[in-house]
Amino acid sequence: MAEIVYLLCALTSVACTGLLLRGYKRNRLPLLFWSGIAFLAFALANILLFVDLVMVPNYDLALWRQSLTLAGVMLLLYGLIRTNH
Amino acid sequence: MQFGLNFAVSQSALPSDVRQLLKEQIRSIEQLEILLLLRDAPDRSWTASEVYQKTRSSERSVIQTLEGLAKRGLLAGTEEGGPPSRFRFGPQTQALRDTIDRLAQLYAERRVRIVEAIYSERVSEVDEFAKAFRLRKDSNG
Numbered sequence: 563m564a565e566i567v568y569l570l571c572a573l574t575s576v577a578c579t580g581l582l583l584r585g586y587k588r589n590r591l592p593l594l595f596w597s598g599i600a601f602l603a604f605a606l607a608n609i610l611l612f613v614d615l616v617m618v619p620n621y622d623l624a625l626w627r628q629s630l631t632l633a634g635v636m637l638l639l640y641g642l643i644r645t646n647h
Numbered sequence: 648m649q650f651g652l653n654f655a656v657s658q659s660a661l662p663s664d665v666r667q668l669l670k671e672q673i674r675s676i677e678q679l680e681i682l683l684l685l686r687d688a689p690d691r692s693w694t695a696s697e698v699y700q701k702t703r704s705s706e707r708s709v710i711q712t713l714e715g716l717a718k719r720g721l722l723a724g725t726e727e728g729g730p731p732s733r734f735r736f737g738p739q740t741q742a743l744r745d746t747i748d749r750l751a752q753l754y755a756e757r758r759v760r761i762v763e764a765i766y767s768e769r770v771s772e773v774d775e776f777a778k779a780f781r782l783r784k785d786s787n788g
Contacts, residue, residue, distance in 0.1 A: 578780075581782075585776075592772075593772040594775060
């Protein structure tokens with residue numbers, strides 16, 4: 563059951579990444595680029611979660627997962643805060 | 648400052664070159680005022696703080712506007728090799744000069760139309776972010 567949830571998280575993040583980067587390809591707005599990349603980091607973190615807890619339970623990939631999530635949040639914040647003139 | 652202009656405003660009254668100039672070069676009323684301020688005194692050059700004395704907006708946005716307009720060929724900076732410190736009105740082509748003249752005249756006569764043109768062309772990034780999640784292509788924004 564838990565495995566399905568992790569998988570769904572990963573799929574949702576990948577879908578968000580795809581939608582945002584598709585939007586960026588269409589209208590070239592920087593916010594879409596940065597949030598797309600941020601969701602890519604979240605997607606990788608979610609995939610790694612699945613790998614960590616289901617496929618390689620003896621290794622702990624928590625540090626990698628948290629680093630990816632942190633990177634994603636920073637990219638998202640950057641995209642939201644930056645202004646253009 | 649952004650207005651969500653959803654009511655239908657007839658933009659057809661503005662000539663297309665003016666509308667194009669506004670869409671590409673002018674992001675705010677402050678920028679338009681700065682451009683027209685320098686246009687009113689074409690023989691003198693200005694420093695950013697002199698312009699700020701007139702506009703009283705924010706010194707940082709004045710500097711950014713002046714540098715941006717100079718980089719895009721509407722103003723001339725007076726120092727080569729390094730950031731210019733003085734700016735003068737100097738559109739690089741005659742066509743651009745004519746368009747700015749038309750814009751100045753329209754701003755004097757039909758200020759509201761110009762203001763609406765400036766703010767209605769701006770695409771809201773947050774709106775586009777939300778629209779990206781639409782799975783079905785919607786004609787309505």
